[in-house]
Ligand SMILES: Nc1nc2c(ncn2[C@@H]2O[C@H](COP(=O)(O)OP(=O)(O)OP(=O)(O)O)[C@@H](O)[C@H]2O)c(=O)[nH]1
């Protein structure tokens with residue numbers, strides 16, 4: 432399987448200075464545009480063509496530390512309402528995006544969140560309402576999903592930049608905090624199990640999908 436997501440070396444995310452942040456949400460909600468807006472001319476996307484995975488690299492200062500942040504972005508796979516398990520693997524934070532102009536993308540957050548928590552029960556996550564430039568009145572509406580789940584919520588616009596830097600900076604900080612405080616018992620147990628599973632499967636046809644018996648049926 433040349434060029435698959437599972438071939439990206441993810442062991443680097445075990446080191447202190449490397450953080451992985453993923454982005455979830457329906458097609459065309461603005462995931463890529465948000466990252467591009469945040470990174471502006473700094474970004475150097477590394478394309479993994481087979482699965483249309485793009486890694487955006489960013490260097491950030493958090494406290495007195497310099498960390499390298501990999502933002503993971505896909506195009507296409509979200510159409511199937513489910514991501515490959517490797518996408519979630521070792522992620523330290525998640526940005527969930529919907530489009531304020533398309534209600535269905537807000538409704539689907541519940542599905543994305545469910546899948547995220549199956550793989551990463553404890554990582555910091557936020558909800559982002561994108562495209563507010565198209566209709567500023569939406570900022571007066573309440574979107575209760577984030578509150579119900581106890582997640583931070585941001586009104587943003589990738590087009591005009593509103594709240595984009597603030598949202599990314601806060602999420603980077605939370606990702607680093609999460610990494611530095613391994614209070615996360617469930618994640619550790621899950622990772623142990625994953626490693627165990629990988630070890631035992633090494634000689635068989637190791638299919639990453641085998642790590643989870645089946646993907647949730649989100650249709
Ligand atoms: N008005 C407005 N349009 C936006 C904004 N952000 C993104 N768009 C538009 O929405 C469309 C989709 O943006 P993308 O960033 O490609 O969305 P995506 O979530 O990465 O989509 P996929 O990669 O297909 O999953 C593009 O036409 C963007 O120009 C925004 O803040 N305001």
Ligand SMILES: [Mg+2]
Pocket residue numbers: 462463464504505506
């Ligand atoms: Mg995209």
